[in-house]
Amino acid sequence: MKNQFLITIGILSYSIFGYSQDTLSISKKEIQEKIADANLQIKQAEKTYQSAKADYQQSNALFLxxxxxxxxxxxxxxxxxxxxxxxxxxxxxxxxxxxxxxxxxxxxxxxxxxxxxxxxxxNADGLYERKAAFAKMQAYQLQTERTKEYMQLEVSKAYMQLQLAYKAVTVLTKAERTAQANLKLIDNYFKQGLVQKTDVLNVQIRVNEVTNQLQYAKSNIQNASDYLGFLLNEDTKNKTYKPSEELESNISVATVTTEVPENRKDIQAMTLSTSAYQKMYLSSKMNFLPRxxxxxxxxxxxxxxxxxxxxxxxxxxxxxxSVFDGYKSIGKMDKAKADFQKASIETQQYKKQSQLEVNKTNRQLLDAENKVKLSQLAFEQSQEAYRIRQNRFTQGLEKTTDLLQSETQTIQKELEHVQAVFEYNFTKQYLQFLTN
Known part of the structure; x- marks a missing residue:
């Protein structure tokens, strides 16, 4: 009966942990090469540009x-x-x-x-409509390029999240082995009459907690893998991606520009969009001239x-x-003027919001750098504390609850340090994206 129970548990573990799935190794360079051709959001942006280009081509009727x-x-x-x-x-x-x-x-x-x-x-009005269509086409071209840059950032984040998920599994797997070793030790002590039954139960509870955390960590691997597959527009059914590079354990501090550049592609696109509205306003004014x-x-x-x-x-x-068309041309001109002024205001607001985002992200980067340093120190201290408590416990000088608390703290601090490194590296990439 006991053997049947173990076999059943093994089958469930095989199914739950996804060992039956194909594990595909993938590198960061590989996904960055794939994203430009496969991502659906980039394809949508390219089609929007092609639509604007077709609108501009229609303006050739002004000369042909x-x-x-x-x-x-x-x-x-x-x-x-x-x-x-x-x-x-x-x-x-x-x-x-x-x-x-x-x-x-x-x-x-x-x-x-x-x-x-x-x-x-x-046809003076048609000339300005053509100029507006050209500015619109250029704006969408720049917006498409900016979308590609954003998706490069997003796929890099997804890859780092996958690395983080695998790192968490590694940490918790090691924690599970440690917990199992402690359980075996406590069980021997209990058989020798050195500890009470409650100590064994507390350690058993701790083993169950770590096992549960490990299961969630393995589920996070599949979640991160599915999202990466979504970005690459690939079917991830019965497949799991595994990063060929491990998550970095240290950070490299870099100095990043804190000003939003005027030549940032999305800002250039906003400026060209405003120019297109201006040309449409001028076109509506030229509508009063003869053709x-x-x-x-x-x-x-x-x-x-x-x-x-x-x-x-x-x-x-x-x-x-057209001498008088019942106020239609005047109303059209007033509307075009309002649209142009609105676009100008939106461009100014977007630039200021972009600068606010850069300032905030720069502060977040400094906070993340400090968090990495503190989490590294806390992890090292918790490791030393656990080592001391474990030695004292084997000598009968520490309580089981104190040992379990120290072990829990060590795992928690290691996971916090890994998370802090991830946050710093992504924040640095995001800041580079904002100032590029």
Whole structure:
């Protein structure tokens, strides 16, 4: 019965701890190379840029001609249409001027092939709309590049979190072995009558606590692995990533710029976006100026389908001016002005918020550096305290509860130190991202 129980526990452990899953070793360099091509957020940003680029390409219509072709067939007894169709076909005769035939013409057929060309010559509002579209396209291009930089930061954080999860498992596995050794020692003492049953139970409770913490740590490995797979747009079913590099145990203090650079890509994108709104405002003002466009057409007429018996052409130019459109243009200009002013204010606010974030992160980096130093000292002190208590305990000079408390404190301080190193390294990368 006991053997069956152990086998059952082994099977559950195999399933719970995920040993049946494939473990894939992955390096930080490898994920940074993958992220640019695989990440869905980057792909969305690229499509947004391509959409803005297509909008800019549409503005080529400001300089290029608009060419259309049509073929129309009619059958009519309308006096005016019938007379005009014969005239276009160049088949009009003297008898067609008979008033009776003019008023009551016979059924007349006409097939017309028309090729039309419209060429813009001067459209001031369109020029500024084109400039606005170009600024918008550049803004989205910079925003796409900034998104790539952010996802590099995010995937680096995810990789460090995976390293942290594996490190926690390592620490807690060592703690579990220590707890099991203490349990074995206490159990021997109990059999010798040197300790009470409560001491054995306390140590057993401690073993269960460490085992439970270890299970949570192993679950965190899968959580971190799944998130890394999400960033890389890869299926992590029955797969677990394992970092090829261990989490750094020390920090390297670096001096980072504390000012937000004007050439930071997202700030440049905001500035270009404001410029686009300004161009749209100027375009709405230019809407009050006249437009000059040229046009022309070449026509083919015949009684039969696709016939070419008669032909003619028309060329000309048109100067048009919308004198008053019921306050529509004025309202459009006021709206464009308000949008431009709003964009200017948003850009100023974004720059100030970015500087606030840099200042805050810089202080967090100093705090994280201090935390690493203190956690390192606390961990070393707790190790020494545990070593002393363990030696005294074997000599019968320490209580079991004191030994367990010291052991718990040692594990806690080691995990705190690992967490502090992680926080410092990520904060440093984040600050570099903010000032890049």
């Amino acid at each position: 001609p608009n060419i259309t072709a049509s073929h129309t067939g009619i059958s009519t007894t309308n006096p005016l249409m019938a007379f005009g169709s014969k005239l276009n076909q160049e088949i009009l005769t003297a008898s067609d001027f008979n008033p009776t035939l003019l008023n009551n013409p016979a059924k007349t057929q006409n097939f017309a092939t028309v090729i039309s060309i419209q060429q813009p010559l001067l 000059l466009n040229a046009f022309g057409s070449y026509e083919l007429y015949d009684q039969t389908l696709f016939g070419t018996k008669a032909n003619g052409y028309t060329v000309g130019a048109q100067l048009s001016w």
